[in-house]
Amino acid sequence: MAAFKAHQGWEALGDPSRFAIVQCLAERPRAVGDLADELPISRQAVSQHLRVLKDAGLVAAQAVGTRRIYRLNPAGVAALKDQLDTFWRRALDGYQNVIEDKTEEGS
Amino acid sequence: MAAFKAHQGWEALGDPSRFAIVQCLAERPRAVGDLADELPISRQAVSQHLRVLKDAGLVAAQAVGTRRIYRLNPAGVAALKDQLDTFWRRALDGYQNVIEDKTEEGS
DNA sequence: CTGAAGCGTAAGTCGTAGCTTTCGTTCGTG
DNA sequence: CACGAACGAAAGCTACGACTTACGCTTCAG
Numbered sequence: 001m002a003a004f005k006a007h008q009g010w011e012a013l014g015d016p017s018r019f020a021i022v023q024c025l026a027e028r029p030r031a032v033g034d035l036a037d038e039l040p041i042s043r044q045a046v047s048q049h050l051r052v053l054k055d056a057g058l059v060a061a062q063a064v065g066t067r068r069i070y071r072l073n074p075a076g077v078a079a080l081k082d083q084l085d086t087f088w089r090r091a092l093d094g095y096q097n098v099i100e101d102k103t104e105e106g107s
Numbered sequence: 108m109a110a111f112k113a114h115q116g117w118e119a120l121g122d123p124s125r126f127a128i129v130q131c132l133a134e135r136p137r138a139v140g141d142l143a144d145e146l147p148i149s150r151q152a153v154s155q156h157l158r159v160l161k162d163a164g165l166v167a168a169q170a171v172g173t174r175r176i177y178r179l180n181p182a183g184v185a186a187l188k189d190q191l192d193t194f195w196r197r198a199l200d201g202y203q204n205v206i207e208d209k210t211e212e213g214s
Numbered sequence: 215c216t217g218a219a220g221c222g223t224a225a226g227t228c229g230t231a232g233c234t235t236t237c238g239t240t241c242g243t244g
Numbered sequence: 245c246a247c248g249a250a251c252g253a254a255a256g257c258t259a260c261g262a263c264t265t266a267c268g269c270t271t272c273a274g
Binding site: 170 | 261262263264265270271272
């Protein structure tokens with residue numbers, strides 16, 4: 001199934017810690033240590049999650065001195081939103097089919 | 108963090124198998140056995156995944172004889188889409204902040 | 215009423231993702 | 245130049261979840 005490669009972003013957001021990170025980054029860009037301060041996990045763990053999110057195209061890094069400022073990547077978020085939009089639209093079509101099928105179901 | 112309960116739908120879509128199921132259901136409602144035929148996993152595994160998706164509010168079941176026709180729940184999909192939309196919007200605001208901060212960064 | 219088809223559930227196994235710990239690297243500060 | 249801060253990477257451990265197997269229930273057909 002071709003979509004198995006496209007759901008990389010979904011696996012990234014599927015983890016609670018990463019979801020929390022994305023939430024924090026949605027408010028404003030932050031450094032790794034700052035993110036770790038607001039999460040119940042270590043800084044290294046945050047770093048690993050950020051790597052996954054970065055590979056998924058959901059976040060981007062910007063080096064400032066010894067710090068690395070991470071921010072959300074709107075394009076990545078938009079990509080996921082687009083897929084959900086497709087599901088949503090097709091689901092509505094499916095509804096129509098079900099209703100129409102019900103008419104012939106009695107035969 | 109309050110959002111930890113709300114990401115139930117994200118964990119559901121985070122699994123490749125469940126994502127594939129949602130994809131199939133987006134095309135049209137299907138029975139459990141039909142879904143299993145198009146996936147590399149057993150029918151029971153599909154059944155378990157459907158349970159997770161149902162708990163997450165992403166799918167709904169409809170008994171027809173011995174079969175159970177599953178379909179997407181547009182409301183659940185819309186809920187996730189709404190969260191992504193919030194992220195996306197806040198991310199753009201964050202961009203503005205970064206740009207403005209850059210002005211003062213040189214000092 | 216008997217048999218089969220279609221599902222859901224429980225128990226058990228196994229892989230893997232997430233977390234911590236440790237270490238190496240880069241950059242700023244005195 | 246030496247020290248400390250901030251971060252990434254590798255190794256190891258543990259726990260959770262995905263899948264299978266086996267079983268019981270419901271519904272339709274004969």
